[in-house]
Amino acid sequence: MLTCRQMTELVTDYLEGRLSWKDRFRFQLHLGTCRHCREYVREMKVAVRALGRLPPVEIPPATMDALMERFRSW
Amino acid sequence: MRFLRRATSARDQGTAAQQRAASHQDRALVVRLLARDEAAFVSLVRTEHESLVRLALVFVRNRATAEEVAQDTWSGVLAGLAGFEGRSSLRAWIFQICSNHAMRRSAREARSTPFSALGGPDEPAVDAGRFEADGHWAHPPHAWRADTPEQILERAEAVACIGRVLDELPPAQRAVVLLRDVEGLDAAEACSVLQVSEANQRVLLHRGTLEGPPGAREASWRRVKRC
Numbered sequence: 001m002l003t004c005r006q007m008t009e010l011v012t013d014y015l016e017g018r019l020s021w022k023d024r025f026r027f028q029l030h031l032g033t034c035r036h037c038r039e040y041v042r043e044m045k046v047a048v049r050a051l052g053r054l055p056p057v058e059i060p061p062a063t064m065d066a067l068m069e070r071f072r073s074w
Numbered sequence: 075m076r077f078l079r080r081a082t083s084a085r086d087q088g089t090a091a092q093q094r095a096a097s098h099q100d101r102a103l104v105v106r107l108l109a110r111d112e113a114a115f116v117s118l119v120r121t122e123h124e125s126l127v128r129l130a131l132v133f134v135r136n137r138a139t140a141e142e143v144a145q146d147t148w149s150g151v152l153a154g155l156a157g158f159e160g161r162s163s164l165r166a167w168i169f170q171i172c173s174n175h176a177m178r179r180s181a182r183e184a185r186s187t188p189f190s191a192l193g194g195p196d197e198p199a200v201d202a203g204r205f206e207a208d209g210h211w212a213h214p215p216h217a218w219r220a221d222t223p224e225q226i227l228e229r230a231e232a233v234a235c236i237g238r239v240l241d242e243l244p245p246a247q248r249a250v251v252l253l254r255d256v257e258g259l260d261a262a263e264a265c266s267v268l269q270v271s272e273a274n275q276r277v278l279l280h281r282g283t284l285e286g287p288p289g290a291r292e293a294s295w296r297r298v299k300r301c
């Protein structure tokens with residue numbers, strides 16, 4: 001049985017789908033029995049997805065104008 | 075550029091390191107740009123410009139310089155666009171141009187720090203007190219009320235806070251979080267943008283050893299959770 005500490009070592013590879021089937025099985029087995037690690041993995045996923053959905057930052061109009069100038073003279 | 079964003083969401087189940095070819099959307103966008111479609115350029119700039127500035131800031135000293143690097147990146151993108159072969163995603167290709175510009179600029183500024191020399195994550199070593207001797211949580215993660223990313227992002231102050239989290243991560247960690255998690259590049263693409271090995275990229279994202287410092291993803295999770 002993996003320990004919680006080992007779970008935190010494997011979580012990145014788990015999220016990237018890089019675990020061997022054996023480690024993946026052991027990982028999921030632990031998840032099935034440990035609510036703390038379930039919470040940990042859940043939070044990690046939420047944080048990563050939040051980072052991936054940040055709205056674009058507003059660009060200053062002057063910057064946009066300068067870039068459009070480059071585009072038009074391209 | 076809504077479809078560019080959507081393309082990133084599949085990565086949660088993403089498999090490792092195969093250079094991703096340009097999507098149909100990427101190719102369609104390139105065609106529009108080559109046809110001098112201003113709206114296409116505007117929306118691409120809107121979604122990516124700040125990310126380019128952030129990436130440049132990993133390598134160059136100040137924001138003004140990073141802004142110049144980002145603007146020069148767009149010139150480089152336009153100049154090279156006809157030669158875009160679609161062997162990587164369009165976004166990865168743009169970031170590659172940006173990191174090349176930024177590295178050249180930092181070399182010229184005599185702040186010649188290749189990314190690989192920036193060192194690993196400089197978080198404090200993982201606090202042993204987090205776990206009991208038997209490897210169980212001593213301080214389990216407190217249940218975070220946020221169930222979905224949307225719940226976090228609907229609060230403007232949380233969005234601003236996550237932006238600050240990105241700005242405050244150590245440069246090497248910031249670069250890898252920016253490319254992998256914010257922009258959704260895959261491992262191989264991030265490696266080629268940053269000119270690091272895949273092993274190096276993994277260490278940055280995660281951590282080398284059990285006793286080592288936490289990686290970028292854990293560092294950003296801890297901070298984002300406070301937003």
Ligand SMILES: [Zn+2]
Binds near residue numbers: 036
């Ligand atoms: Zn556990």
